[in-house]
Amino acid sequence: MGYVSSLGGIAVDYNSQDVKDQLISEGPFDVILDCVDTDLARWSDKVMGVWRNCVHVSLVSPMLRDTDRYGIPFGLLSTAVKYFDRSCRSFRNGRWFSYAYFMPNSQCLNQISDFIDNEKIKIPHVEKVYKFNEFPTAYDRCTLLHTKGKLIIDIAEEPIPPKIESPPPSSTISPYHPGTKSVPVIDLKPPPIHAEPAPVVA
Known part of the structure; x- marks a missing residue:
């Protein structure tokens, strides 16, 4: 709690019995970043501004859970239904709701690194x-x-770990050309088959 306050934030204990009253007293909020998708996080839509273009972004998408449970086609359909239901309920009050997904992005990482170097973001x-x-x-x-x-x-x-290099192929000195190397050749042809002549019946 003290660490959050030292960063300039308002610390709220989500286990407190009056946590909703604390959020209402501090609101309304323009942006909510949801990292847990709990009952309190879903309720937090009520402390957002009305018709102020506020947005609720959730990092917990049901897509992976639904696709594992229902398969890819029905899982994606289930996720779409949940998204549109949540979005429509938010849109009625002039709010936005969206899922956010992680993806590697070197430009964003470099930008965050610059923010840290310029002390715009605290470590x-x-x-x-x-x-x-x-x-x-x-x-x-x-x-x-x-x-x-x-x-x-x-x-x-x-x-x-050191790179393990394969040993070079063995070679022999050619007796015909001194100073050169020759690799022995193995004849893999099968031996000839000597078939007995078939008897002739007169």
Whole structure:
């Protein structure tokens, strides 16, 4: 709570019994970034501005879960139905709803790096840095939830294994041309088959 306040944010305990009253007193909000898709996150549409072009972005799309459960065609259809239902309910109050998906983008990463260098973005709190060989331990810690910061996997210190080169093919010195090498040739032709002549019946 204190760390969030030190960053300039307003800390709200989502386990508090009056958490909805706290959000209502701090609202209305123009942008909601939903990372968990809980009942409280879905209720948070009610603390957004009305007809102010506000947007609710959810990082938890049901697409993977629905496609695993119903298959690709019906899973995509189920996701589309849920999206349009949520969007229509938001649109009635002049709001927008959208799912967001992650994708690798070098330009965005470089921009974030520039923001950090220019102190426009504060570096988040890091709970612990694990080495690459400690990945299972870091994963177990992550599954416990309620981490108090980011868990970092450091792969920079891991040595790169040496490249194993295959030995060159064996060769012999040619007796016909000194100073040159010749590779022995193996004849893979099958031996000839000597068939017995068939008897002649008069």
